[in-house]
Amino acid sequence: MTRSARRRWRLVPRSLLGRMLFLTLLVVLLAQGLSSFIWVSQLRANQMEGLLASARSLAHSMSASVSFFRSLPLGYRPLVLDQLRSMGGTRFFVSLNDKPLDMQILPPTKRKQAVLEAVDEVLRERLGSEVDMSVNFVSPDDLRLFNGGLKLDELPRSWAHYALSLKPLDPPVLVTQIQIAPGEWLYLASLMPAPYVSLENEGVPTQQLWFILLTTSFLLLFIGILVHWQSRPLKRLAQAAREMSLGSEVELLPEAGGSEVVEVSRAFNSMRERIGRYLTERAQLFTAISHDLRTPITRLRLRVELLEDPALQAKFSRDLDELELLVKGALQCVKDTDIHENIEPLDLNLLLNCITEPYLTPTGNGRVSLQGRAGLPYPGKPLALKRCIGNLLDNALKYGERAHLSIEDSPEHFVLHVDDEGPGVPEAWLAQVFEPNFRLSAKKPGYGLGLGIARNIAHSHGGEITLRNLPEGGLRVTLRLPRKLE
Numbered sequence: 001m002t003r004s005a006r007r008r009w010r011l012v013p014r015s016l017l018g019r020m021l022f023l024t025l026l027v028v029l030l031a032q033g034l035s036s037f038i039w040v041s042q043l044r045a046n047q048m049e050g051l052l053a054s055a056r057s058l059a060h061s062m063s064a065s066v067s068f069f070r071s072l073p074l075g076y077r078p079l080v081l082d083q084l085r086s087m088g089g090t091r092f093f094v095s096l097n098d099k100p101l102d103m104q105i106l107p108p109t110k111r112k113q114a115v116l117e118a119v120d121e122v123l124r125e126r127l128g129s130e131v132d133m134s135v136n137f138v139s140p141d142d143l144r145l146f147n148g149g150l151k152l153d154e155l156p157r158s159w160a161h162y163a164l165s166l167k168p169l170d171p172p173v174l175v176t177q178i179q180i181a182p183g184e185w186l187y188l189a190s191l192m193p194a195p196y197v198s199l200e201n202e203g204v205p206t207q208q209l210w211f212i213l214l215t216t217s218f219l220l221l222f223i224g225i226l227v228h229w230q231s232r233p234l235k236r237l238a239q240a241a242r243e244m245s246l247g248s249e250v251e252l253l254p255e256a257g258g259s260e261v262v263e264v265s266r267a268f269n270s271m272r273e274r275i276g277r278y279l280t281e282r283a284q285l286f287t288a289i290s291h292d293l294r295t296p297i298t299r300l301r302l303r304v305e306l307l308e309d310p311a312l313q314a315k316f317s318r319d320l321d322e323l324e325l326l327v328k329g330a331l332q333c334v335k336d337t338d339i340h341e342n343i344e345p346l347d348l349n350l351l352l353n354c355i356t357e358p359y360l361t362p363t364g365n366g367r368v369s370l371q372g373r374a375g376l377p378y379p380g381k382p383l384a385l386k387r388c389i390g391n392l393l394d395n396a397l398k399y400g401e402r403a404h405l406s407i408e409d410s411p412e413h414f415v416l417h418v419d420d421e422g423p424g425v426p427e428a429w430l431a432q433v434f435e436p437n438f439r440l441s442a443k444k445p446g447y448g449l450g451l452g453i454a455r456n457i458a459h460s461h462g463g464e465i466t467l468r469n470l471p472e473g474g475l476r477v478t479l480r481l482p483r484k485l486e
Contacts, residue, residue: 020227021220028219032212048114054193055115059122062176062188065092066127070180095187097147100134100177104142112137115192119176133178143173233261237268242462297324345377346385348414355390356405367397372407378414378481380461388457389416391450392477396420400474416479424469433467
């Protein structure tokens, strides 16, 4: 897996609740986004259809007004315009100019362009394709109305404000200028009818965004409550499994929750009972083995003493010593890894000081050095962890003369590195050194059980022990204990 892929994977929540909410959020956003896209597309199509129908209706009214003014004698046209203004105007603001007015045209949008094309098509169809005209959208602030270039605010309100002003929206004004005679241009200005006032490109409606936000929030809330409610038995199961791995007395789990969770709790309770019986029988078995083996070994030693041949006596004694060593090693392995202690918060700094104190000198230049401190107490078995760390330290001093301990503590893990100054371990033997009775040097005293016992104790706490040869020489043994159940 590449580094970028690992980085993306870390963004995914690790808890069941977090992953359920994360996946629900993705599904809801995908579904809502797809449905909103379809809904908005249909809405835009309906709006465009209505907009074009309104534009064509407006164009028909414009063509009727142009035909009406064309039919009037030249002298009557100004009189009719004055009467229209006196009555408060019509659907359009109409004026006669001797030339087309120059105004700043608004930038085009899809809707504006569709309206302009529809109006131009209808006018040319009704008035003739050769008619000289211009159709544009103009901002109310840039609107010019007469030959003198008067602005909208400079006219009496009854003349044009009611037809061309729609506060506070200030929609664009559709301005049509058509030549009806040489040197005479009919000026028509109007707003698009409601609800097609806004002609800008719009995104998703605000109401739809609020709908998506509220539905997603309520769905995540209810799913979060449901998953939290259903995951509580799993958390109790995980805690019970952790306490069981540490050897604590674990009560039977209540069989509650969904059918699957009930089945898991029932299976765990059955497993707990079987493991309890197995541990009890194992303790009884090794107690019997210890008694049964020590008695014949002692009897054989007494009989060896009665032998008259010193050479034969030495051979029997050597065989009995090896047999007794094997028995003691096996019993010690079982005894040291099956430690019946209660779990309690441990001050790891105090525990490490007790372990390293015998190796320190008054000058501080002893065989053992310690760097770093543990930040928080660790829940574990005191004697077991003391034996675990003590075995690692003894192993480092046995093969490396000196040991350097360093602590790396975090809210997730407590890590202890034990470095020695010895020759290290051949790469092919790194996995074998944990096996019982395996020793790198036959000249060194011991049973070859220290690292195996230490790793078993680490496993019982949910941790691990790893080995690595240091580049500068020596072996690094790393004890990693989790502070949180994974």
